[in-house]
Amino acid sequence: MALLKAAGAGLVLGLLMGAPAFAQISSDGGPIYINSERTESLERERKVLLVGNVDIRQGTARLRADTVTIQFAPQQGETAAQPAQGVAGSFGQVESILAEGNVYYVTPELKAKGDRGNYELATDTIVMTGNVALMRDRDVAEGQRLVMEVTNRRTRLEGGGGRTRMVIDPEGKSQETP
Structure with missing residues (x-):
């Protein structure tokens, strides 16, 4: 069984490494x-x-979650009736990545957490939903839906029927409130 798990992980790693970046x-x-x-x-x-x-x-960068589904785009000339054959055929380009359950995405610039996260290649956008928290340095923002436009470097946080909350520390050090 351990060999099967290792082979499966190797297969996925090989597919992702062999795919265009x-x-x-x-x-x-x-x-x-x-x-x-x-x-x-x-x-x-x-x-x-x-x-x-x-x-x-x-x-x-690091992505952690309970489950992750990686969806690959169809390759040129491929049809639903005749998909790529075997491991040598490779899956090709990643179309989307869906992470569910205790999702954490961490880079040197930011930390984000939520119940669900979805990356779409077509729009180069990450959407996180459910109890979302975004941390940059000492700044923290919380809401229900976070949309990160990666290429545009634009972030939008929505309250999902409620309100968003933020704590911004412009000096990078905590101030005591009276």
């Missing part, structure tokens, strides 16, 4: 290291499921 969890690029309790490859659906204490690292 368009969708990544780090702007640094480089190899993607994946660790999970179980790995499932669904070739016909062009998906890889990572289940149980998923930990993905690339460069200086």
Whole structure:
């Protein structure tokens, strides 16, 4: 069983490393290291499921969640009736990454947590929902929905029917309130 898990993890790692480096969890690029309790490859659906204490690292970025689903885009000339064949065919380009349950995304610049996170290559956007917290240095923002436009370096936090909360420390040091 351990050999099967290792082979599955190796398969996913090989697929991600062999894929073009368009969708990544780090702007640094480089190899993607994946660790999970179980790995499932669904070739016909062009998906890889990572289940149980998923930990993905690339460069200086890290993504952790209970489960992660990686969806791959169809390759040129491929049809639903005739998908890529076997491991040698590779899955190709990552289309989206869905992380669910205790989601943490950490880079040197920020830390974000939520119940669910979704990255879409087409818009280069990360959306986190459910009890969201975003931390940059000593600044903290909380809400229900966080939208990060990666290329535009634009972040929007929504209260989801409630309000957003922020604590901003412009001096980088905590001030005592009277």
